[in-house]
Amino acid sequence: MRSWMIALPIAVFATGCAHEEISATELASTQAAVRSAREVGADRVPRAALHLAIAEDLVDTAKRFSADGQADSASAALQRATLDAELARLLTREEQSQTATDTIEQRVSTLRTRSRGDVR
Amino acid sequence: MNSHRTSAPHLSTVGLLALGLAACAQRPPSAELLAARTAYGEARRGPAATLAPDKLFEARNALEKAEVEHSRDAQSAEERHFAYIASRVAMIADVYGELARNQRKGVLASQELDRLQDEGRRVAESQLASSEESRGLVITLDSAVLFATNGSELLPTARTRLDEVATALEDLEPGQSIVVEGHTDAVDRDEQNTSLSQRRAESVRDYLVSRGVAQDLISAIGRGEAVPLADGTTPEGRANNRRVEIVIGHQGGGMSPGSGSGSPRGGQPGRPGGGT
Numbered sequence: 412m413r414s415w416m417i418a419l420p421i422a423v424f425a426t427g428c429a430h431e432e433i434s435a436t437e438l439a440s441t442q443a444a445v446r447s448a449r450e451v452g453a454d455r456v457p458r459a460a461l462h463l464a465i466a467e468d469l470v471d472t473a474k475r476f477s478a479d480g481q482a483d484s485a486s487a488a489l490q491r492a493t494l495d496a497e498l499a500r501l502l503t504r505e506e507q508s509q510t511a512t513d514t515i516e517q518r519v520s521t522l523r524t525r526s527r528g529d530v531r
Numbered sequence: 532m533n534s535h536r537t538s539a540p541h542l543s544t545v546g547l548l549a550l551g552l553a554a555c556a557q558r559p560p561s562a563e564l565l566a567a568r569t570a571y572g573e574a575r576r577g578p579a580a581t582l583a584p585d586k587l588f589e590a591r592n593a594l595e596k597a598e599v600e601h602s603r604d605a606q607s608a609e610e611r612h613f614a615y616i617a618s619r620v621a622m623i624a625d626v627y628g629e630l631a632r633n634q635r636k637g638v639l640a641s642q643e644l645d646r647l648q649d650e651g652r653r654v655a656e657s658q659l660a661s662s663e664e665s666r667g668l669v670i671t672l673d674s675a676v677l678f679a680t681n682g683s684e685l686l687p688t689a690r691t692r693l694d695e696v697a698t699a700l701e702d703l704e705p706g707q708s709i710v711v712e713g714h715t716d717a718v719d720r721d722e723q724n725t726s727l728s729q730r731r732a733e734s735v736r737d738y739l740v741s742r743g744v745a746q747d748l749i750s751a752i753g754r755g756e757a758v759p760l761a762d763g764t765t766p767e768g769r770a771n772n773r774r775v776e777i778v779i780g781h782q783g784g785g786m787s788p789g790s791g792s793g794s795p796r797g798g799q800p801g802r803p804g805g806g807t
Contacts, residue, residue, distance in 0.1 A: 487612055494619035501626040508633040515640040522647040 433477045433485040441470060441489045444496035451503045459502035466495035558605035563614035567594055570621035579628025582635075586624035593617035652698055667707075667780040670696060674715075674731065674773040683730035685738055693735065696777060697742035703779070709749040711736045712776040716769035717756040729753025735775050 445466050453459040469492035476485035560568075571594045574580075579587045597613035604610065677689040685693070700709065713728030713735075732751035740746045761768035 491612075491615055491619070494616060494623065498619055498623050498626065501623060501630065505626050505630050505633065508630060508637065512633050512637040512640060515637060515644055519640055519643050519647060522644070522651060 432480065433473060433482055433489060437486060437489055438470075438473065438477075441466075441473070441493045441496070444493045444500070445470060448496045448500040448503065451500055452507075453499040453503045456503045456506045459499040459506070462495045462499040462502065466492040466499060469495065560601055561606045561611045561614060563611040563618065564597055564601055567597055567614040567618035567621060570618040570625070574621045574625035574628065577625050577628045578632040579624045581628075582631035583624055583627035586620075586627045590617065590621040590624040593620040648698070651695065652702070654695070667778050670699075670777040670779070672696075672735075672775045672777070673770070674775060675770065677735065677775060678731055681727065683727060683734050685734050690738065693738050694742060697739055697744060700739065700744050700779070703744075703748070707748070708780045709739075709744065710778045710780070711739070711749065711751045712758075712778060713751070713753040713755075714758055714760075714772060714774050714776065715756050716772045717759065717763045718769070721755055725753050725755030725757075727753070728755045731775060735777070739777075 445463070448459070448463050448466065453463040469488045473485040473488035473492065476482075476488060571590050574587055574590055579590075593613070594617040597610060597617045600607060600610040600613050672692060676692060677685060679686060703709075711732045713730070713732035715724040715728045717724070729752070732753050736749050736751035739749060756763075756772070759768075759772040760774070761771040763769050763772055
């Protein structure tokens with residue numbers, strides 16, 4: 412269902428370039444972005460997982476367009492997929508960075524409390 | 532006439548085109564464009580404005596492209612596509628801003644943590660009664676702070692003190708080893724005191740190991756009443772004798788735990804009545 416919602420506007424976007432396929436380089440580049448997002452753990456961070464799933468759907472959509480010879484639509488889908496994958500990767504990094512900072516701040520808070528003698 | 536016949540349709544075509552353009556200009560933006568505008572607005576109001584201005588600039592360019600498509604052909608597939616791109620670029624800019632802010636916070640927190648840890652180490656070192664002896668650096672802890680009477684389980688307060696010791700021991704040089712010595716006063720039988728001091732030394736050793744002190748570098752020994760510090764005939768003297776000593780051996784040098792065993796290292800030992 413989500414795939415078709417994504418695919419429809421792209422299909423309308425470029426219908427004039429039939430019988431062409433996307434380049435292997437373009438596809439590989441997007442797939443690398445998706446893989447990179449998955450490797451940092453995007454599937455385990457809810458906000459990032461959503462964009463990772465969208466990116467993966469868009470890659471599938473691009474392949475279908477390409478198989479149908481609609482290279483422009485396929486290329487547009489890959490462009491979107493790359494950005495969603497990049498967003499997923501960055502959201503994961505942000506979450507991890509936030510967690511690390513929170514941990515340090517918690518330790519700082521504990522040490523401050525202890526140094527004031529509030530905790531025996 | 533011909534020219535009239537051809538110009539009439541021509542005019543009507545122009546009129547329709549103009550009407551179409553006017554209608555187009557009045558059509559609202561697509562949902563994608565609205566989302567892109569919102570995403571850009573959020574990014575501009577966030578930390579990206581100051582911490583990731585280059586990314587925000589990219590987002591603005593992407594949004595302008597979508598706006599151009601909107602003014603050209605509102606709600607067209609092109610508008611929706613470029614608006615989608617613009618919204619993602621804006622969201623990416625926003626995350627870059629948040630990341631940069633987090634990194635700054637992390638660096639500041641780390642610096643503060645280092646400062647507090649250094650301070651804690653200094654305080655720990657100054658608060659702990661320690662002395663440099665021939666057998667090494669000796670940290671002396673009052674048993675009353677560590678254990679209940681006749682008990683060998685650490686009191687909650689003991690953990691705080693031992694945490695400070697563990698922090699101080701983080702700076703241990705390679706080759707240095709630690710001996711935890713338990714000492715009692717001379718109340719009760721010698722065997723009981725030795726057994727109690729051994730259990731207490733082991734409790735302290737085990738806790739320090741749990742806090743990161745290498746297990747193979749630390750040992751525990753119970754000296755019972757054999758090595759008093761003070762005159763055991765007074766309550767104060769007996770209190771001083773009930774203690775745990777943490778002896779940090781000299782670097783590369785062998786330790787002689789218990790050197791001086793059996794003889795007091797201050798005051799006159801005695802065997803009065805009282806608590807252990």
